Structures are given as structure tokens and as C-alpha cells.
Amino acid sequence: MAVFQLRESVLRVVPNVLETMLEIHPSPTGQGLPSGADRISAIIGIGGDEVHGMIYVHFPRHLGEEVAGKLLDGCVGAELGDGEVNDVVGEMCNMMAGGLKADLAEVGFEAGISPPSIIRGKGFTIDPEPGMEVSHFGFLCGKHVLDLEIHLRIES
Amino acid sequence: MPYKILSVDDSLTIRMLVKRSFKNFDCAVFEACNGEEGLAAAIREKPDLIFLDITMPVMDGVTMLTKLKENPDIKGIPVIMLTAESGRENVAYIAKLGVRDYLVKPFKDEQLIEKASRVLKLEPKPASA
Numbered sequence: 001m002a003v004f005q006l007r008e009s010v011l012r013v014v015p016n017v018l019e020t021m022l023e024i025h026p027s028p029t030g031q032g033l034p035s036g037a038d039r040i041s042a043i044i045g046i047g048g049d050e051v052h053g054m055i056y057v058h059f060p061r062h063l064g065e066e067v068a069g070k071l072l073d074g075c076v077g078a079e080l081g082d083g084e085v086n087d088v089v090g091e092m093c094n095m096m097a098g099g100l101k102a103d104l105a106e107v108g109f110e111a112g113i114s115p116p117s118i119i120r121g122k123g124f125t126i127d128p129e130p131g132m133e134v135s136h137f138g139f140l141c142g143k144h145v146l147d148l149e150i151h152l153r154i155e156s
Numbered sequence: 157m158p159y160k161i162l163s164v165d166d167s168l169t170i171r172m173l174v175k176r177s178f179k180n181f182d183c184a185v186f187e188a189c190n191g192e193e194g195l196a197a198a199i200r201e202k203p204d205l206i207f208l209d210i211t212m213p214v215m216d217g218v219t220m221l222t223k224l225k226e227n228p229d230i231k232g233i234p235v236i237m238l239t240a241e242s243g244r245e246n247v248a249y250i251a252k253l254g255v256r257d258y259l260v261k262p263f264k265d266e267q268l269i270e271k272a273s274r275v276l277k278l279e280p281k282p283a284s285a
Contacts, residue, residue: 020262075172084168091169094211095261098240105245113240115166115211 004107006100010137010148013099017092018141022070026139026146033058033138033147038122040064040085042093046152048111051104053152056126057093063144064089082120090116096148109154129153158182159276162203164194164220165238166212170261174207174238177265181278191215195223198230205275207259207268210239210250221253234275238263 011028018024033039038061046053059067068088069080097113104111128134132151139146161183163174171187178185186201188194192215198206206224210217217239225231234256242260250258257271272278 017262020264071169072172075176077172087168091167091261094167095240098242098261101240102242110245113211115213 004104004109004154006135006150006152007137009100009103010135010150013096013103014137014139014146014148016099017095018139018146021092021095022067024067024070024141026141029138029140029145031138031140031145032136033060033145035125036123039120040089041119042090042116043119044093044097044116045114046097046101046104046111047114048104048109050155051109051111051152053132053150054128055093055097055100056147056149056151057089057096058147058149059089059092060144060146061120063141063146066142066144067092086118086120090118100150126151158184159205159278160184160186160201160203161272162186162188162194162197162201162206163238164188164191164197164206164212164217165209166190167209170209170238173265174268177268178272178278180281181269182281183276183278191217191220191223194220198224198233199227202230203233205272206233206235207238208235208255210237210241218250218253221250221255225254236271236275238268 018026039058041058044055064085068085071088093116101113128151132153135150137148163171165171166189175185188197190212208217236257237255238259240261
């Protein structure tokens with residue numbers, strides 16, 4: 001069975017989603033979101049026979065609002081309340097999770113993904129389940145940093 | 157008579173994007189946020205085309221598609237899957253259920269229109285009187 005290359009997958013999937021949907025061209029960065037940053041985070045679970053994990057996409061609040069405004073520009077009846085912003089952030093996470101899921105399947109790890117959930121706030125931390133490998137990937141989007149946090153356990 | 161397009165997706169964002177894509181065409185876009193509501197809307201509205209997501213609460217897209225194909229009144233409605241679920245095995249399985257086409261998210265408005273144009277003869281919305 002081939003080895004899943006998480007970094008390569010993330011570096012392909014995240015720019016693909018942001019460029020296709022938003023014409024945003026993110027650059028990978030070593031930075032993460034500062035602790036205490038006001039954020040909108042989308043969470044999706046991924047699970048299969050040999051793969052288990054959680055995918056968190058942390059948008060700084062201002063980036064989430066900017067992205068939602070840009071994506072829904074021109075939509076009939078689009079009012080940009082918290083619900084609409086949450087839905088856009090959740091859908092961005094869904095598309096990223098779908099891409100990672102497809103790359104996992106390509107190397108033999110079939111899995112399902114859950115619908116997204118949203119957490120808003122600042123100063124919260126997420127403790128991984130025992131045995132999960134935790135990876136962070138920062139992407140510079142204009143002046144904001146988008147933080148993709150992945151907790152993954154692959155049994156092979 | 158404008159075409160009827162049904163967008164079945166739990167994401168409000170996607171339903172709004174589908175609506176925006178077709179706003180300049182002579183189409184009426186209907187919405188449903190899960191497979192159960194989608195099936196009811198398909199029976200009620202008899203749309204000319206359905207865009208269908210897979211991962212949804214209450215009833216997922218694969219179950220809705222299966223039930224749609226079992227119903228002689230609506231089984232002929234063309235369905236285009238619009239989903240973040242890619243992967244060869246997944247696509248192959250769904251293709252066997254009888255979908256017209258498959259569009260993987262992320263997508264651009266033009267791709268939606270191009271896929272719909274393979275099924276419908278889209279015309280610009282007539283100028284209002």
C-alpha cells in the first residue's frame with residue numbers, strides 16, 4: 001500500500017479550493033494563528049476502517065467575513081449575517097476535506113466525512129485524542145493566516 | 157416555459173451559488189437542504205434538472221438518488237452530482253446508479269452552466285416588460 005503524503009495533499013487541496021472558489025492565491029507559511037485570535041473554525045470528522053481523524057480549518061474572523069462576502073457577491077437575497085459566514089466557512093472546510101479524502105482513497109484508505117460544524121471564539125485549544133498525529137499548515141491569504149489543523153491516525 | 161432546476165444541498169452557500177449561476181437564464185431554481193426534502197420537491201415540481209450533493213443530514217444524496225430511480229414518475233429527471241466527494245471508486249459507484257454527470261467541488265459558475273447546457277437548451281432570461 002502506498003504512503004499517504006499529507007503535506008503534499010494539503011499543499012494541493014487548499015490552494016485549489018481557494019483559487020477556484022475565490023480567486024485567492026494562498027502562500028504556505030510557517031506562521032499559525034496567534035493564540036487568542038478571534039476565529040471561526042470549521043470541523044469535519046473523517047473515518048474509515050484504517051483512518052480516523054478530524055480536520056479543523058481556522059479562519060481569522062475578518063478573513064471568514066471577507067471570504068463569505070466575496071463568495072456570495074451577486075447572490076440574490078444574500079445577507080451576510082453570522083449564519084451565512086458560518087455556512088461559507090463550513091463549505092470551504094467541506095471542499096478541503098473532500099480533497100484530502102480523495103487523496104487518501106487514491107492510496108487505499110477509503111473513508112467517509114461528516115458534515116461540518118462551526119466553533120466561533122478566541123483563546124480555545126483543541127486537545128487531540130490519544131494516538132492522533134497533529135499537523136498544522138499555515139497559508140497566508142493577503143494579510144491573514146488561514147490555519148489548517150489535522151488530527152489523523154492511519155493504521156497500516 | 158422556464159426550465160426548473162432543483163438544487164439539493166445542505167449548504168446554503170452552494171444553493172445560493174447555483175441560483176446565482178442561472179440568474180441570467182430563463183430558469184427557476186428550487187432548493188432543498190437534504191435528500192428527503194429533495195425527493196419531495198422532485199415529486200412536486202418535476203424539475204428538468206437536479207444538482208445533488210452527497211453528504212447531507214436526514215437523507216444523503218445516494219439514498220435520494222436510489223429512491224428517485226425507483227419512482228417511475230421522476231426516475232427520468234437528469235441528475236448531476238455536485239459534491240466534494242471524489243475518488244474513483246465513489247464516482248464509479250454513483251455512476252452505476254444512473255447520474256447524468258458529476259461535478260466535483262470546488263467549481264466555478266461557468267462549469268455549472270456548462271454541465272447544465274449538456275442537458276438543457278439554456279436561453280437568456282427574457283427582458284421584463
